[in-house]
Amino acid sequence: MLTASIALALLAIALAWPVPLALSAASWPSRAPATALLLWQSIALAGGLSMIGALLTYGLIPFGDDLVGGLLGLAGVAAGDTVDRVSLLHVFALTGAVLLGGHLLLNLALTADRARRQRQRHRRLVDLLSSPVPDSPGSRMLDTAAPVAYCLPGTGRSLTVFSAGLVDLLSADELRAVIEHEKAHLDQRHHLVLLAFRAWNASLPWFPIASRARREVGLLVEMLADDRARRVVPDQTLATAIALVAGAGEQRPTAEPDDIVEQASPAEVTARVRRLLGGHRALPFPARGAVVAAAAGLLVVPTVLLLAPAVAGIGGLAL
Amino acid sequence: MATLGDLERSVMEILWTDGEKLSAYDLQTRLADAGSTKLAPTTVLTVLTRLENKGFVARDRSSRPHVFFAAASREDHMAELMHEVLGAASDREAVLARFVGQVSPDEAETLRRLLSGR
Known part of the structure; x- marks a missing residue:
């Protein structure tokens, strides 16, 4: 178990620092956003799994020879058995594994619940202040001059919302591109990925890679939605729509100082427009396949490290 | 047939436009004047209670029958909504996904150059 524990710890360190850093610096993700998004999710999941797994396997060493045996041994101790060789370090590792796992899950639940309640509240405002769009179920138009478009995912009906100002600003094709972009967010359930990150x-919060990962994932889902929009309009039309809406936002006279802080990734819009104008070359199929295989491998390795000794043990018993 | 959402918006339009306190009966009459089919008084009360629960309508209980009025103007609600869409609410991105976020003047200039370069 010590070997498995050390291997998991090394994997956790690699996935917490050099690997995400390299991925966020790479240029290929904009050529295969769906594949890159898969890899990011795999890195985050495998990272968490190996971090908790390393602590757990180390902490269970005194209690058994593998994960299952260790957990059974620990249950035995709770029931009154005595075990020697338990050091403070093992107790710390076990406590750490439980706290870290609980902390991550609790945060996910809290974030999801807060987002759900805020969406409900926002939904009530939209229902009151917008009108349905004829021939476009699931779309609502806000009667305001600021050109905005966004989607509001919901448990029931999801909504695409745009403003009268946007209709004035854009041509019919550009508007179609915007709506298609927002529909892609809803269809592909991007809000769930964004929520997890x-x-x-x-x-x-003290872990800089986490905020970088969140920004990268945010940009990737925008690119994915752009890719859906460019199926219905030429790239140039979509690029124009993005630039027009961004430009109108910049001139907004009521910009508050707080809003400036909120521009998390200043080059995000430029990256999207450059990608559309620069002639899009999708990443070749073999390269994408290799990334998908790597993403799958990242999940398999910590799982095997956690369970393999137990499986080998059971196999040994069967023989 | 009008949905509850449509009715809620019609009621709010009347309350916003008139700016005065109206009883359920007054509202029933105005809704009929506005062209919708005459509604049962219970329906109007249901709509008003729903709006009250959502915080859009307030009720003056000192008079009989109770009179209802808009809790805030349409402009105030729109400002609140736009603040959530455009503004600094830190979890906004968890709530809704905007087509394009705020850009700095520098970036807007870069975008203009990119597009005119074609």
Whole structure:
């Protein structure tokens, strides 16, 4: 178990620092946003699994020879058995595993619940202040001059919301591109991925990689939605729509100082427009396949490290 | 047939436009004047209670029958909504996904150059 514990710890360190850093610096994700998004999710999940797994396997060493045996041994101790060789370090590791796991799950639940309640509240305002759009179920138009478009995911009906100002600003094709972009967010349930990374960031606020990962994932889902929009309009039309809406936002006279702080990734809009104008070359299929295989591998390795000794043990018994 | 959401908006329009306190009966009459089919008084009360629960309508209980009025103006609600969409609410991104976020003047200039360069 000590070997498994050390291997898991090394994996956890790699996934917490060099691997995400390299991925966020790479240029290929904009050529295969869906694949890159898969890899980010795999890194986050495998990172958490190996971090908790390393602590757990180390802490269980005195109680058994593998994960299952260790847990059974620990249950035995709770029932009154005595075990020697338990050091303070093992107790710390076990406590750490439980606290870290609980902390991550609790943050996810809290973040999800807060988002749900805020969406409900916002939904009530939208219902009151917007009118349905003829021939476009699921779309609502706000009667305001500021050109905005967004989507509001919901448990029941999700909504695409845009303003009268946006209709004035954009041509019919550009408007179609915007609505298609927002529909893609809803269809592909991007809010769930964003929520998970947001919760991860909230549970590890001192961990710079978490906020970087959140920004990268945010940009990737925008690119994914852009890719859906460019199926119905030429790239140039979508790029124009993005630039027009961004430009109108910049001129907004009522910009508050707080809003400036909120521009988390200043180059995000430029990155999207450059990608559309620069002639899009999708990443070749073999390269994408390799990334998907790597993403799957990242999940398999910590699982095997956690369970393999137990499986081998059971196999040994069967023989 | 009008949905509850449509009715709620019609009621709010009347309360916002008139700016005075109205009883359920007054509202029933105005809604009929506005062209919708005449509603049962219980329906009007249901709509008003729903709006009250959502915080859009307030009720003056000192008079008989109770009179209802808009808790805030349409502009105030719109400002609140736009603040959530555009503004600094830190969890906004968890709530809704905007087509394009705020950009700095520098970035807006870069975008203009990119597009005119074609």
